[in-house]
Amino acid sequence: MDDCIIIGGGPAGLTAAIYLSRYHLKIRLFDCGSSRAALIPCTHNHAGYPDGISGLDLLAAMRAQAEQYGTVREAAKVTSLRPIEGGFAARIGDREVRARSVLLATGVINHRPPMPDDVHDAALANGQIRYCPVCDGYEVTDKRVAVYGTGEHGAREALFVRSFTRDVTLIAPDRHDLPPEQIDQLEAAGVVRVEGPATDWRLEQDHILLATPKGPLKFDSLYPALGSHSRSELAVEAGARADPSGCLEVDDHQRTSLPGLFAAGDVAKGLDQISHAMGEAGVAATTIRNMLNAERPLWR
Numbered sequence: 001m002d003d004c005i006i007i008g009g010g011p012a013g014l015t016a017a018i019y020l021s022r023y024h025l026k027i028r029l030f031d032c033g034s035s036r037a038a039l040i041p042c043t044h045n046h047a048g049y050p051d052g053i054s055g056l057d058l059l060a061a062m063r064a065q066a067e068q069y070g071t072v073r074e075a076a077k078v079t080s081l082r083p084i085e086g087g088f089a090a091r092i093g094d095r096e097v098r099a100r101s102v103l104l105a106t107g108v109i110n111h112r113p114p115m116p117d118d119v120h121d122a123a124l125a126n127g128q129i130r131y132c133p134v135c136d137g138y139e140v141t142d143k144r145v146a147v148y149g150t151g152e153h154g155a156r157e158a159l160f161v162r163s164f165t166r167d168v169t170l171i172a173p174d175r176h177d178l179p180p181e182q183i184d185q186l187e188a189a190g191v192v193r194v195e196g197p198a199t200d201w202r203l204e205q206d207h208i209l210l211a212t213p214k215g216p217l218k219f220d221s222l223y224p225a226l227g228s229h230s231r232s233e234l235a236v237e238a239g240a241r242a243d244p245s246g247c248l249e250v251d252d253h254q255r256t257s258l259p260g261l262f263a264a265g266d267v268a269k270g271l272d273q274i275s276h277a278m279g280e281a282g283v284a285a286t287t288i289r290n291m292l293n294a295e296r297p298l299w300r
């Protein structure tokens with residue numbers, strides 16, 4: 001039986017792999033290759049890279065570092081997870097792999113606006129679509145920006161972006177559904193409200209264009225604020241607790257409610273950022289090491 005199975009090879013899973021391998025533990029990492037970090041054209045808020053670094057380059061460097069210390073990494077999807085005597089069994093295709101502990105670092109998937117995939121991906125690469133004002137609000141300073149969403153989440157995002165630029169438009173996917181106090185806040189901040197549906201999404205040089213019932217609109221960048229899907233199913237099926245949005249509940253050592261199962265990164269409740277994912281993974285890995293050592297000393 002291995003010491004730990006890591007499910008997910010984004011910043012959280014790879015950080016945990018580096019720590020656990022350097023603790024001389026026998027681990028395996030499975031990753032199905034859809035890290036949100038891989039979508040980052042160039043991050044400028046990740047400390048240590050004054051000129052920025054692309055998500056793909058950051059992941060490649062982390063993979064190389066983990067492999068240098070002996071991490072066994074497989075490009076494969078884990079399809080089920082179940083508790084067994086003394087640990088867990090994970091299913092990969094027609095095989096089952098067993099370990100004394102599991103770290104789930106499977107991340108989330110952002111809900112996308114209704115636009116063709118090729119237009120979406122080109123816009124994302126060029127900064128016309130952005131998903132994270134915490135990450136890159138600085139890059140839209142004094143630009144013309146749309147937030148695509150409504151409700152509490154859409155309003156919160158629009159007000160957050162307002163501290164980077166005075167030109168913010170909140171576009172509803174359909175009709176706006178906003179409590180009166182949020183309408184007051186948006187008006188006080190000068191955020192323009194436009195009803196949807198938005199159609200005919202197009203790119204033009206450095207702009208994103210869309211048609212609304214009010215007429216055509218053009219922006220430097222658009223932030224979808226449509227929420228995300230938390231990839232917590234494996235843990236929930238195994239018996240761990242998640243909040244209503246699907247985020248896994250963890251304690252301050254990244255332990256889920258199921259003993260031996262840990263979670264780190266976006267799939268756990270917290271700030272969806274690379275630095276946070278890495279920090280949580282360091283805490284989880286060290287707690288796993290200490291837990292295994294308490295069961296059976298890890299002496300060489």
Ligand SMILES: Cc1cc2nc3c(=O)[nH]c(=O)nc-3n(C[C@H](O)[C@H](O)[C@H](O)COP(=O)(O)OP(=O)(O)OC[C@H]3O[C@@H](n4cnc5c(N)ncnc54)[C@H](O)[C@@H]3O)c2cc1C
Nearest residue numbers: 008010011012032033034035036043078107135265266274
């Ligand atoms: C466009 C964009 C820009 C961003 N910019 C920044 C930025 O500038 N700064 C910043 O700090 N953050 C940024 N973020 C957020 C950042 O990407 C995430 O916070 C970070 O990637 C979270 O890491 P993670 O390891 O938790 O999840 P992820 O990076 O999403 O990795 C999860 C991994 O788990 C794997 N996986 C899922 N299910 C399974 C399964 N069943 N079996 C095997 N593998 C599985 C997936 O394939 C994936 O590789 C950005 C996000 C986006 C979308």
